[in-house]
Amino acid sequence: MDSLQLHPLLLLHPRASSPSIRQLRFPSPLILNFRNVNLRSFSAHAGDAASHDGPFAFEEKIISHPKDDRALVLARETDDFGYLVGFRLIPESGLEEFMSVPHAIASSGEVEKPGIAVTDEAEAKTRVSHNICFVTAEAAPYSKTGGLADVCGSLPIALAARGHRVMVVTPRYIHGTAEDDKFAGAVDLDRCTKVMCFGGAQEVGFFHEFREGVDWVFVDHPSFHRPGNPYGDKFGTFGDNQFRFTLLSHAACEAPLVLSLGGFTYGEKCLFLANDWHASLVPVLLAAKYRPHGVYKDARSILVIHNIAHQGVEPAITYANLGLPPEWYGALGWVFPTWARTHALDTGEAVNFLKGAIVTADRIVTGYSWEITTSEGGYGLHELLNSRKSILNGNAFEENANVTFDLSLNLCNLPLLYSVQVVVGQWITNGIDVTEWDPACDKHIAFNYSVDDLSGKPKCKIALQNELGLPVRPDCPLIGFIGRLDYQKGIDLIRLAMPELMEADVQFVMLGSGNPIYEDWMRATESAYRDKFRGWVGFNVPISHKITAGCDILLMPSAFEPCGLNQLYAMRYGTIPVVHETGGLRDTVHNFNPFTEESKDESTGWTFSPLTKESMLVALRYAIQTYNEHKPSWEGLMIRGMTKDYTWVNAATQYEQIIEWAFIDPPYC
Numbered sequence: 001m002d003s004l005q006l007h008p009l010l011l012l013h014p015r016a017s018s019p020s021i022r023q024l025r026f027p028s029p030l031i032l033n034f035r036n037v038n039l040r041s042f043s044a045h046a047g048d049a050a051s052h053d054g055p056f057a058f059e060e061k062i063i064s065h066p067k068d069d070r071a072l073v074l075a076r077e078t079d080d081f082g083y084l085v086g087f088r089l090i091p092e093s094g095l096e097e098f099m100s101v102p103h104a105i106a107s108s109g110e111v112e113k114p115g116i117a118v119t120d121e122a123e124a125k126t127r128v129s130h131n132i133c134f135v136t137a138e139a140a141p142y143s144k145t146g147g148l149a150d151v152c153g154s155l156p157i158a159l160a161a162r163g164h165r166v167m168v169v170t171p172r173y174i175h176g177t178a179e180d181d182k183f184a185g186a187v188d189l190d191r192c193t194k195v196m197c198f199g200g201a202q203e204v205g206f207f208h209e210f211r212e213g214v215d216w217v218f219v220d221h222p223s224f225h226r227p228g229n230p231y232g233d234k235f236g237t238f239g240d241n242q243f244r245f246t247l248l249s250h251a252a253c254e255a256p257l258v259l260s261l262g263g264f265t266y267g268e269k270c271l272f273l274a275n276d277w278h279a280s281l282v283p284v285l286l287a288a289k290y291r292p293h294g295v296y297k298d299a300r301s302i303l304v305i306h307n308i309a310h311q312g313v314e315p316a317i318t319y320a321n322l323g324l325p326p327e328w329y330g331a332l333g334w335v336f337p338t339w340a341r342t343h344a345l346d347t348g349e350a351v352n353f354l355k356g357a358i359v360t361a362d363r364i365v366t367g368y369s370w371e372i373t374t375s376e377g378g379y380g381l382h383e384l385l386n387s388r389k390s391i392l393n394g395n396a397f398e399e400n401a402n403v404t405f406d407l408s409l410n411l412c413n414l415p416l417l418y419s420v421q422v423v424v425g426q427w428i429t430n431g432i433d434v435t436e437w438d439p440a441c442d443k444h445i446a447f448n449y450s451v452d453d454l455s456g457k458p459k460c461k462i463a464l465q466n467e468l469g470l471p472v473r474p475d476c477p478l479i480g481f482i483g484r485l486d487y488q489k490g491i492d493l494i495r496l497a498m499p500e501l502m503e504a505d506v507q508f509v510m511l512g513s514g515n516p517i518y519e520d521w522m523r524a525t526e527s528a529y530r531d532k533f534r535g536w537v538g539f540n541v542p543i544s545h546k547i548t549a550g551c552d553i554l555l556m557p558s559a560f561e562p563c564g565l566n567q568l569y570a571m572r573y574g575t576i577p578v579v580h581e582t583g584g585l586r587d588t589v590h591n592f593n594p595f596t597e598e599s600k601d602e603s604t605g606w607t608f609s610p611l612t613k614e615s616m617l618v619a620l621r622y623a624i625q626t627y628n629e630h631k632p633s634w635e636g637l638m639i640r641g642m643t644k645d646y647t648w649v650n651a652a653t654q655y656e657q658i659i660e661w662a663f664i665d666p667p668y669c
């Protein structure tokens with residue numbers, strides 16, 4: 001059967017689930033370019049074809065008509081403000097004329113290269129650049145406590161490299177340690193700005209560094225200058241975090257308007273990427289504080305959820321401090337269920353920052369969007385998230401679900417019916433910073449190595465055993481764990497399994513900080529198994545590189561994992577991941593089964609499910625046995641992992657797609 005060739009620019013809007021043409025929007029001229037098609041009726045089936053420029057992939061199926069050989073263009077019609085008002089179908093003959101008219105402009109930003117080649121292999125020549133403003137509590141290398149920092153340190157650079165103007169707004173933390181030198185390259189912009197919140201005008205300053213094509217903007221305020229990490233110190237979480245991150249959000253909204261970076265402000269036509277609860281006031285501020293006064297009417301916002309367990313919940317009375325109009329209370333208002341209330345007079349009323357962003361952002365991005373729409377994974381927000389499913393990009397619909405809709409068009413007064421089926425089920429997999437995490441030139445590890453010369457890897461293992469005071473045993477499988485010590489990372493499972501695991505001839509090293517109960521358990525386990533176990537309590541980036549390079553196996557029994565970065569680092573370093581089959585871990589680690597051909601080509605580690613001690617130990621036993629007895633298979637796993645593409649290019653392209661979609665719709669509120 002002949003196939004309908006859909007132009008790469010065919011981007012199906014996730015809201016498009018009804019037959020109404022008004023709900024189908026395309027960011028630029030949609031070219032239906034096909035041969036041998038019955039123009040009166042065809043259906044396109046979207047499947048898991050290899051060619052995809054965004055979260056949708058198309059595998060086409062049509063009713064053929066041997067005599068037709070034509071192209072149609074479906075063009076957006078926009079009003080003076082750039083809003084979509086309709087579509088136009090243009091037969092191939094009229095195409096040249098149409099393309100010479102400047103209304104083929106995408107939703108936002110400037111068109112760098114107008115003109116689209118209309119051939120069967122037509123490629124998108126139109127590049128739309130956006131002004132993008134990341135708002136985040138951490139960004140590597142300036143500040144880091146977890147994966148949020150890695151993403152906000154790398155993704156902006158990848159987007160800037162694709163032609164966008166990108167700024168990252170994050171606090172200028174001064175802890176009074178050598179770490180503060182990381183901000184040494186940032187200069188004071190001498191542009192103090194007053195933001196109204198917490199009972200008065202709060203003055204914030206801005207520091208700036210232009211690095212790798214990105215404007216790194218650091219919000220300066222005395223509340224960011226104190227010992228500890230971004231969120232707390234040895235006494236626990238800071239009590240004024242709501243104040244500190246309210247300041248960050250207000251300052252971030254001001255930055256594109258007031259900061260002249262490289263001679264120009266970013267201006268109002270901005271795309272805000274608000275990360276986690278710390279930046280969640282941004283979409284609310286756009287809607288409640290700025291738009292009613294005609295500012296940021298052309299801006300859009302995307303909420304990126306890295307960790308739904310933290311939502312920025314504080315007593316309802318604090319709403320008055322946030323610098324928001326009283327009538328917007330409902331956006332943040334939150335009522336705890338009765339069982340979660342602490343005493344008889346507790347009404348359960350609170351404000352929830354993350355909820356505020358969920359109900360106001362134009363798009364929501366997260367790696368584990370299916371999980372968070374369930375009561376188990378939604379941490380109380382699942383119903384709200386379900387209500388915004390249509391803009392939840394990623395695995396929003398049941399995996400491999402088919403979404404079918406009809407598109408009625410009218411060409412030369414002939415009614416056409418297009419039935420289009422889309423498979424939705426792809427999420428954004430993070431990339432990694434391949435220069436920071438490269439075994440060939442990593443400065444933190446004792447010996448460098450690469451896929452062409454693996455000789456440095458066993459030397460790194462010996463160096464690690466030496467450094468940690470473990471018996472130096474090059475042939476003993478060394479298992480590693482790196483991560484926050486909390487429920488998400490599956491520490492309970494490791495604790496349960498440790499006695500049995502320690503009976504095997506293995507060594508185990510853990511690096512992590514977090515829950516003091518787990519920290520104490522690590523110390524106690526080290527005392528109990530002096531010759532087999534080491535637990536490094538703390539946050540230490542050089543040690544994390546050494547463990548990644550020196551171990552043979554990296555264990556990640558995460559209960560849930562939106563994406564996960566450590567398994568990607570491990571694979572790049574020839575360290576084999578053993579992971580719970582969840583979220584991004586399931587997506588990035590391919591299970592090894594020596595009895596299937598496919599596995600020999602694809603596999604990069606072991607995955608286990610369900611999340612039980614028994615299934616984790618089974619997977620670990622397979623890994624240990626393969627390490628001990630099947631060296632060629634082990635080397636195959638290492639090489640496959642080391643040669644995979646971990647760059648940010650793919651993720652950046654998907655983010656671009658979502659940004660495009662965000663600009664197609666009017667602001668959500």
Ligand SMILES: Nc1ncnc2c1ncn2[C@@H]1O[C@H](COP(=O)(O)OP(=O)(O)O[C@H]2O[C@H](CO)[C@@H](O)[C@H](O)[C@H]2O)[C@@H](O)[C@H]1O
Binds near residue numbers: 483562
């Ligand atoms: N004690 C320690 N010392 C040194 N380095 C340490 C460390 N503990 C952790 N790290 C580092 O912190 C990062 C952790 O990243 P992850 O993505 O694995 O988890 P996290 O839960 O923080 O991120 C959340 O956000 C990211 C980004 O979206 C998602 O990938 C993830 O699934 C989600 O839970 C890694 O770079 C790791 O090496």
